[in-house]
Amino acid sequence: MKLKFPGEDHLYLQVAEGVEKMIGDDILRIGDKLPSVRMLSKEHGISMGTAFQAYYHLEGKGLIESRPKSGYYVRFNPRRFADLPQQIDPGPTPIEKVTNQDMVMEMISRMTSHEIMNFALASPSIELLxxxxxxxxxxxxxxxxxxxxxxxxxxxxxxxxxxxxxxxxxxxxxxxxxxxxxxxxxxxxxxxxxxxxxxxxxxxxxxxxxxxxxxxxxxxxxxxxxxxxxxxxxxxxxxxxxxxxxxxxxxxxxxxxxxxxxxxxxxxxxxxxxxxxxxxxxxxxxxxxxxxxxxxxxxxxxxxxxxxxxxxxxxxxxxxxxxxxxxxxxxxxxxxxxxxxxxxxxxxxxxxxxxxxxxxxxxxxxxxxxxEYHLKNLRKALHTQCLRYTQAIMQYFPEDTRISRPQGGFVLWIELNKHINTYELCVEAMKHQISIAPGSIFSNNANYSHYMRIGYGKPWSDKVDKGLKTLGNLVKKMS
Amino acid sequence: MKLKFPGEDHLYLQVAEGVEKMIGDDILRIGDKLPSVRMLSKEHGISMGTAFQAYYHLEGKGLIESRPKSGYYVRFNPRRFADLPQQIDPGPTPIEKVTNQDMVMEMISRMTSHEIMNFALASPSIELLxxxxxxxxxxxxxxxxxxxxxxxxxxxxxxxxxxxxxxxxxxxxxxxxxxxxxxxxxxxxxxxxxxxxxxxxxxxxxxxxxxxxxxxxxxxxxxxxxxxxxxxxxxxxxxxxxxxxxxxxxxxxxxxxxxxxxxxxxxxxxxxxxxxxxxxxxxxxxxxxxxxxxxxxxxxxxxxxxxxxxxxxxxxxxxxxxxxxxxxxxxxxxxxxxxxxxxxxxxxxxxxxxxxxxxxxxxxxxxxxxxEYHLKNLRKALHTQCLRYTQAIMQYFPEDTRISRPQGGFVLWIELNKHINTYELCVEAMKHQISIAPGSIFSNNANYSHYMRIGYGKPWSDKVDKGLKTLGNLVKKMS
The missing domain is CATH 3.40.640.10 (Type I PLP-dependent aspartate aminotransferase-like (Major domain))
Structure with missing residues (x-):
């Protein structure tokens, strides 16, 4: 195991956060080339290793990308998030009968299959444990x-x-x-x-x-x-x-x-x-x-x-x-x-x-x-996955898609065009071996039928990317 | 592992049951000397080993005992059980409020100590598992x-x-x-x-x-x-x-x-x-x-x-x-x-x-x-313990004690003289590091205050013997 000096853990994060802020403030724009690792190391008086670590971290978050034989480039601006989903007023009366039971049970029975690309879960992938x-x-x-x-x-x-x-x-x-x-x-x-x-x-x-x-x-x-x-x-x-x-x-x-x-x-x-x-x-x-x-x-x-x-x-x-x-x-x-x-x-x-x-x-x-040790890694992984999933949804879904910006947890709450019924989307997606959680099951009174929940507990992969792309195409077709 | 022929398991049991029946029918009385192992083997045309096994089995059950250099003697007659506890009519009306809660919670809080001789449990000793x-x-x-x-x-x-x-x-x-x-x-x-x-x-x-x-x-x-x-x-x-x-x-x-x-x-x-x-x-x-x-x-x-x-x-x-x-x-x-x-x-x-x-x-x-294999052993052990505990209670408790004759499970249900309050007995026994379950907690309506439950999940030992003897003396004192 590598010895770690106190604060060293912080150093690369500090540098990475500096770069992230410059991207957020539009000083560095999408497509801009970043300083080379050698340059970064010199400028900040840090080791090459720490400079690399800072870029790896930003790459993991999906904010920058490395292009072969060319260096690192800005890929995504986290300040340019989609709009937030809107709040819906459920009305002021207590309800006696919960009505969404059947839909939930049906959804859960579908979720059991291990074959599918399961975006309906709000829990970590086993490989993160x-x-x-x-x-x-x-x-x-x-x-x-x-x-x-x-x-x-x-x-x-x-x-x-x-x-x-x-x-x-x-x-x-x-x-x-x-x-x-x-x-x-x-x-x-x-x-x-x-x-x-x-x-x-x-x-x-x-x-x-x-x-x-x-x-x-x-x-x-x-x-x-x-x-x-x-x-x-x-x-x-x-x-x-x-x-x-x-x-x-x-x-x-x-x-x-x-x-x-x-x-x-x-x-x-x-x-x-x-x-x-x-x-x-x-x-x-x-x-x-x-x-x-x-x-x-x-x-x-x-x-x-x-x-x-x-x-x-x-x-x-x-x-x-x-x-x-x-x-x-x-x-x-x-x-x-x-x-x-x-x-x-x-x-x-x-x-x-x-x-x-x-x-x-x-x-x-x-x-x-x-x-405690495990939690540190899990948090980093989830943060990265959250950003990656968000970017992909922004890329693949219609422009009027609104996405939550969670600062923790496992799920994105997504509002689509109000003509789209996410329960129907759920049924369509299932034909492509993809499961999502339709918005209607998250309230009894408010109408969340054009909302859906996407869990990002699964680490980013081509399969996840493909799944979100397919989902985006289905939404576009229904728009 | 020893090879077992089909039916061999049965042979010693058959012989043992024959002896047990003779004891039950008073053909062999308490104190009678049994045929020697050699004799038993000859008479039944069985191996010495099987004959030994039959006697071991009866000894385990507490029905016979071996006396050094003298052979096996009848020790207990299973037909001479104490009377059965009596049925109490709880009355025909539904009850809304269960009243024995406090007593139960108090009893359970006492049961957690591992130090005590715990006759209050209805479960097997870990050593049987x-x-x-x-x-x-x-x-x-x-x-x-x-x-x-x-x-x-x-x-x-x-x-x-x-x-x-x-x-x-x-x-x-x-x-x-x-x-x-x-x-x-x-x-x-x-x-x-x-x-x-x-x-x-x-x-x-x-x-x-x-x-x-x-x-x-x-x-x-x-x-x-x-x-x-x-x-x-x-x-x-x-x-x-x-x-x-x-x-x-x-x-x-x-x-x-x-x-x-x-x-x-x-x-x-x-x-x-x-x-x-x-x-x-x-x-x-x-x-x-x-x-x-x-x-x-x-x-x-x-x-x-x-x-x-x-x-x-x-x-x-x-x-x-x-x-x-x-x-x-x-x-x-x-x-x-x-x-x-x-x-x-x-x-x-x-x-x-x-x-x-x-x-x-x-x-x-x-x-x-x-x-299945474990269950066979557990059943034998429990049967033996059941008989041993019964015998000891008959020996140590007053003559008017009535004892259930369970054909399975973990507990004896015991009726004492009706002037004895088993909740008070429970409190007294606790001073001697012994716990029992007082009868009152097993009904809400019928009066089982002179009943108690004794669990025989713990294998027979001097400590168990001593515990039951102490309990018997406490009962006698209260009579």
């Missing part, structure tokens, strides 16, 4: 545990894993203790238990619009009503709208994805998170915070969580390792604040505990620092 | 799966595991196809999903009395009412009582443990199972059949299941590997009959899928025949 090292942690767990992982785990979850998860919360400034954490079978079980703990059938839950289709399904399956609150594609849920909803209707809980919401990609600025928590504390409404994408940020710093601003224990924080490390291990957690006792009871009654071996393996993986 | 071979199957799964078990498993469960579970149903005459099976996180999740699929809050569920405390907790947590049906300690639920309850009240589902019910140990005879299924089919009431103990039978043949008699798909069969193979793996299943679509949806919405690695490991373990 540290498979061999995780397997080693499993073997370590089997050897190290005196009961060979055969014993039931504590209902609240493996103590070492809870300690590691408490440590993870440092990343967003949290002061969480291991006893504040309860391990669940993925984030979805955490959300279900949170809802069960603070609602009963017939209650109303406030959600973002658009929201992840799984949230609508859970709410319906628990016999709850829902009210959708308009949500800005950049800054998240409309706080005034939420306040009005709470005043007018009896809202039993609020269920949000404040960081890199799915599908819109919005990330609530921290001061809005603070206001949200203040509002809900004042109104005595529990906030179920789904932070499953929080660690997959592209910027310099992890966004804070609502839990960070929670002084009274009203935030029930839910997350998992399914999107960032090991989907098939089914390990998530909840930090349920003042509702811990109720959540513990529900967990114990309904499934006793989660699998022992996966919990112990992940506890080991996290405790030796491998997770 | 094939730990090393299971670990090998985990490693095999990690190597064999192209995605290293990182991918989400099918929502319905790993196909190979479902195939193996379908094959397991041959044991009770079932004709189950892999697509009839859905994998769950243990049997409890299966039961919860079955209840969710066929009931809504406010509905009434019929259960045995006594029933496993977890069943009361689940029913309460789902906002359901319950009606307890009198249950015979040998033949199970009273069918007339059940029919009356269904006629008088609107019963949405019936939730039973027909094979080796917990705590009573009752096993419904097959013809009663048939009648039960006919009755429920006719009344259109779904039967949730918890068969978690079905494979742990002591007799020559596995008892049938209600599912076997189910022609219309009304039986929702639930089971798991948690009691027989790998508690910490959290793998169970449901065969939900005509309710499959609803159950599948609930599973997918609430937890997406179960952990991949544990499913694939168990699929491998079952597919190479290791489970």
């Amino acid at each position: 540290p498979a061999a090292k995780l397997s080693k942690s499993v073997m370590h767990a089997l050897r190290a545990d005196q009961h060979h992982c055969l014993q039931y785990e504590h209902a609240q979850g493996n103590p070492e894993l809870r300690k590691q998860i408490a440590k993870l919360s440092f990343n967003w400034g949290g002061k969480i203790k291991p006893e504040d954490v309860l391990i669940t079978s993925g984030c979805m079980e955490a959300v279900v238990m949170a809802l069960r703990a603070v609602t009963t059938a017939g209650d109303t839950v406030a959600v973002e619009c658009p929201s992840y289709f799984g949230i609508y399904q859970v709410i319906e399956s628990l016999g709850l009503k829902l009210i959708e609150i308009p949500t800005d594609p950049v800054t998240g849920i409309d706080l005034d709208g939420l306040e009005q909803a709470i005043s007018k209707h009896s809202v039993a809980a609020c269920l949000l994805v404040p960081n890199f919401s799915n599908p819109s990609g919005s990330c609530m600025p921290d001061d809005r998170k603070r206001k949200l928590v203040q509002l809900l504390t004042q109104k005595n409404v529990p906030l179920i915070e789904d932070d499953i994408y929080g660690e997959m940020y592209f910027g310099r710093q992890r966004p804070r969580t609502c839990k960070y601003f929670d002084t009274e224990g009203i935030v029930m924080y839910c997350s998992s390792l399914s999107k960032s490390l090991a989907p098939g291990y089914r390990v998530g957690w909840i930090i349920p604040g003042k509702h811990m006792a109720r959540v513990s009871t529900i967990k114990m009654i309904h499934s006793i505990s989660c699998a022992t071996v996966t919990q112990q393996a992940l506890a080991h993986f996290l405790s030796i620092g491998r997770y | 094939p730990a090393a071979k299971l670990s090998k199957s985990v490693m095999h799964a990690l190597r064999a799966d192209q995605h290293h078990c990182l991918q989400y498993e099918h929502a319905q469960g790993n196909p190979e595991l479902r195939k193996q579970i379908a094959k397991l149903s041959f044991n009770w005459g079932g004709k189950i196809k892999p697509e009839d099976v859905l994998i769950t996180s243990g049997c409890m999740e299966a039961v919860v999903m079955a209840l969710r699929a066929v009931t809504t809050a406010g509905d009434t569920v019929a259960v045995e009395c006594p029933s496993y405390f977890g069943i009361y907790q689940v029913i309460e947590s789902l906002g359901l009412k319950l009606i307890e049906i009198p249950t015979d300690p040998v033949t199970g639920i009273d069918l007339d009582g059940l029919e009356q309850a269904i006629s008088k009240h609107s019963v949405a589902a019936c939730l039973l443990v027909p094979n080796f019910s917990n705590p009573s140990g009752s096993c419904m005879p097959d013809d009663r199972k048939r009648k039960l299924v006919q009755l429920l089919t006719q009344k259109n009431v779904p039967l949730i059949e918890d068969d978690i103990y079905g494979e742990m039978y002591f007799g020559r043949q596995r008892p049938r299941t209600c599912k076997y008699f189910d022609t219309e798909g009304i039986v929702m069969y639930c089971s798991s590997l948690s009691k027989s193979l790998a508690p910490g793996y959290r793998v169970g299943w449901i065969i939900p009959g005509k309710h499959m679509a609803r159950v599948s949806t609930i599973k997918m919405i609430h937890s997406i899928s179960c952990a991949t690695v544990t499913q694939q490991a168990l699929a491998h373990f079952l597919s190479i025949g290791r489970y």
